Amino acid sequence: MDSITQFLGRFHILILHLPIGILMLVAISMLLIKIQRTKFANHLKPTLPFLLFSGTISAVFASVLGYLLSLNGGYTESALDLHFWSAIVLSIIAALATFLSYKKKNIFHKFSHVLAVLLLILLTLTGHAGGNLTHGDTYLFEHGPDFVKKAVGMELELAPPKSLDEAQFYGHIIKPILRTSCVSCHSKSKREGDLDMSTYASLMKGGTKLAIQPNDITTSEIYKRITLPHDNKKFMPTEGKKPLSDEQIKLMAIWINSGAQQETTVTELNLSTEEHILLEKATHFSTHKVLISENIDVTPLTNNGFYVNILPSGYGLDITHYPKVGNKLNKDILESLLPFKNQIVWLKLSRNKIDNRVIPILAEFTELKKLSIDGTEITDITALKNLTNLEFLNIYNTPITNENQLISIKDNNPKLTHIVK
Numbered sequence: 001m002d003s004i005t006q007f008l009g010r011f012h013i014l015i016l017h018l019p020i021g022i023l024m025l026v027a028i029s030m031l032l033i034k035i036q037r038t039k040f041a042n043h044l045k046p047t048l049p050f051l052l053f054s055g056t057i058s059a060v061f062a063s064v065l066g067y068l069l070s071l072n073g074g075y076t077e078s079a080l081d082l083h084f085w086s087a088i089v090l091s092i093i094a095a096l097a098t099f100l101s102y103k104k105k106n107i108f109h110k111f112s113h114v115l116a117v118l119l120l121i122l123l124t125l126t127g128h129a130g131g132n133l134t135h136g137d138t139y140l141f142e143h144g145p146d147f148v149k150k151a152v153g154m155e156l157e158l159a160p161p162k163s164l165d166e167a168q169f170y171g172h173i174i175k176p177i178l179r180t181s182c183v184s185c186h187s188k189s190k191r192e193g194d195l196d197m198s199t200y201a202s203l204m205k206g207g208t209k210l211a212i213q214p215n216d217i218t219t220s221e222i223y224k225r226i227t228l229p230h231d232n233k234k235f236m237p238t239e240g241k242k243p244l245s246d247e248q249i250k251l252m253a254i255w256i257n258s259g260a261q262q263e264t265t266v267t268e269l270n271l272s273t274e275e276h277i278l279l280e281k282a283t284h285f286s287t288h289k290v291l292i293s294e295n296i297d298v299t300p301l302t303n304n305g306f307y308v309n310i311l312p313s314g315y316g317l318d319i320t321h322y323p324k325v326g327n328k329l330n331k332d333i334l335e336s337l338l339p340f341k342n343q344i345v346w347l348k349l350s351r352n353k354i355d356n357r358v359i360p361i362l363a364e365f366t367e368l369k370k371l372s373i374d375g376t377e378i379t380d381i382t383a384l385k386n387l388t389n390l391e392f393l394n395i396y397n398t399p400i401t402n403e404n405q406l407i408s409i410k411d412n413n414p415k416l417t418h419i420v421k
C-alpha cells in the first residue's frame with residue numbers, strides 16, 4: 001500500500017501543471033471578456049464552462065495526488081498547511097465557478113472578474129507555497145538583485161572581508177557556522193522547535209524559547225544545546241550530524257557575550273589576543289593575504305637546491321632545504337632566498353649544517369608562519385623575536401638550552417603557539 005501511495009503521489013509533480021495552465025487561461029479569458037477589449041473576447045465566452053470544468057477536475061486530481069505525496073512525510077507541517085489549504089480553496093472556487101457557468105449564467109457573468117481574480121491569487125499562492133516546499137523558500141529569489149531580496153525580506157550576502165579585522169562577527173563568522181550545521185533543520189520552511197536561523201532577525205526572535213540572550217550564554221538556548229553531552233537527546237545538531245568544533249563553540253560564546261549584534265566588526269569587539277588567535281585559526285579568511293602571483297618564477301631557488309612548494313590560492317611559498325640534496329646550505333645560499341622574503345611563509349631547514357651565522361638572515365623573513373631548524377647547530381635564536389607572524393617553531397635536537405630565549409620570543413609573539421623542542 002505504502003509503495004502505491006508513494007508511486008501515485010509522485011505524479012502530483014506532473015499533474016499539477018494542468019490546473020495551473022488551464023485555470024490561468026480561463027481566468028485571463030474571463031477578464032478579457034469582462035473588459036471587452038479584444039475582438040475575440042466573445043469567441044472565448046462559449047469555451048469557459050468546459051475550461052472551468054477541466055480545470056476543476058485537474059485541480060481536484062492534483063490535490064488528491066498531492067495528499068498521497070504528503071503521506072510519505074519529509075515536509076514540515078507549517079509549510080505544507082498553506083499549500084494544502086490554498087489548494088483546497090482553489091478547487092472549491094474553481095468548482096463554484098464551473099457550477100455558475102453552467103447553471104447560473106447571469107450570476108456568473110456578473111461576478112466573473114471577481115472569480116477570475118480569486119483564481120489567479122489562489123493559483124499564485126498555491127504554486128508558490130508548493131515551490132517553497134520542494135525548493136526551499138529562498139530558491140526563487142536567491143540569485144535576484146539586492147533590491148528584490150531586500151523587498152522580500154531576505155538578508156543580503158556580505159562580500160568577503162578584506163581582512164579579519166573588517167569581518168562582521170555575525171555575517172562572516174557566526175552565520176556560516178549556523179548555515180552549515182543548523183539551517184537544514186531550522187529554516188523558514190522547516191523551523192524545528194519553531195526556530196528559524198536563516199536570518200539574523202529570525203534567529204534573534206527565537207523559537208519556543210529565546211535562542212540568543214545577548215551577553216548571557218547561560219540563558220541562550222542555542223549555547224546550552226551545543227554544549228550538552230553529545231548523547232543527550234537535546235544536543236544540537238541532532239540525528240548524528242557533525243557537532244560544532246570547540247573553536248566554533250568558543251566563537252559562539254564570544255559573539256553572544258559581546259552583545260550578539262548583527263553588524264559589529266571584529267575590530268569593534270576589542271578581542272583579547274587569545275580570542276584573536278582563535279578567530280584566525282577558525283576562519284578561512286583569517287590572515288589570508290595574497291602573497292604571490294600564480295606565475296612567480298622560483299627557478300633561482302630551485303637552482304640553489306631549495307625544494308619549493310607554492311601554497312594554494314596565493315597563500316605563499318613553502319620552502320625546504322634537505323640536508324644531503326643539492327648545494328650544501330650556508331649563509332650565502334640562504335641569502336638567495338631574501339628576494340622572496342615577503343612570499344615565504346613556511347621554511348624548513350631541518351638537519352642542515354647551519355649555525356648562529358644564519359640567524360640575522362632568518363630574522364628578515366617576517367611573513368614566516370612555520371620555521372623548522374631542528375637538528376641544526378644553532379644555539380641563539382633571540383633575534384627571531386622579529387618574526388611576529390610565527391605560529392610554529394621546531395628547535396628539537398638543537399643545542400639551544402636557554403629557556404629565557406624562548407620566553408622572550410613567546411612574549412613578543414602571542415601567535416607562536418606550537419614550539420617543538
Ligand code: HEC
Pocket residue numbers: 178181182183184185186192193194195206207208209210211221222225226233234236237238239241244
Ligand atoms: C537534523 C535536524 C536538526 C539540526 C541539523 C539542528 N537541529 Fe536544532 N532542533 C531540531 C529539532 C527536531 C528540534 C525540536 C526538538 C527539541 O527541542 O529538541 C530542535 C530544537 C532546537 C532548539 C530549541 C528551539 C526552541 O526554542 O524550542 C535549539 C535552540 C536548536 N535546535 C539549536 C540548534 C543549533 C544551534 C543547531 C546547529 C548547531 C541545530 N539546532 C541543528 C533539529 C535539528
